[in-house]
Amino acid sequence: QKEVEQNSGPLSVPEGAIASLNCTYSDRGSQSFFWYRQYSGKSPELIMFIYSNGDKEDGRFTAQLNKASQYVSLLIRDSQPSDSATYLCAAERSNDYKLSFGAGTTVTVRA
């Protein structure tokens, strides 16, 4: 079992819709969780992180964390064509800062 699992997609949504991305993790010692966006041929760029149960909002992005269910999600509201990318979920352990990445979910926003 991989430490971090994501639906590979592709996830296709119309412009203006909500894109919902899911991620599960196996290591209960994981403390913080990160969402990175990676455009084709580019390096990952941080969207946001979350470490407390509940929701965290940043602009059109909302991260949700449920430690009991070992589940993290990312919602993209009012999706734009520029949001088309691969979204990587990562889990970090507090003792060594090592990140375990999921394989990524590819999102395509249709204009």
Added chain:
Amino acid sequence: GAGVSQSPSNKVTEKGKDVELRCDPISGHTALYWYRQSLGQGLEFLIYFQGNSAPDKSGLPSDRFSAERTGGSVSTLTIQRTQQEDSAVYLCASSLAVAGGSYTDTQYFGPGTRLTVL
């Protein structure tokens, strides 16, 4: 300020040759990480430095891979006797890695080095 830089951006080499990949982290970042990303795959952890020491080398695929960091700054990833399966994008990231408290350490990535082994 300047982000993480990596060089070269692209490297094409012949099977059996040695290659060196360089990473220059964000100034003041004590932690440095190397990852590998094969086509269409997620990020594979290779090695992590805290200062000049490498507490975790568990991700290095074989003894052909080695890395060092000097002066708590620049790091070099060396691949000896390259094989075609080494072809990938090699990404470097750095972070502040402040210990303790509720601080959430965040890794920032460089642009990567695309390695092609013919």
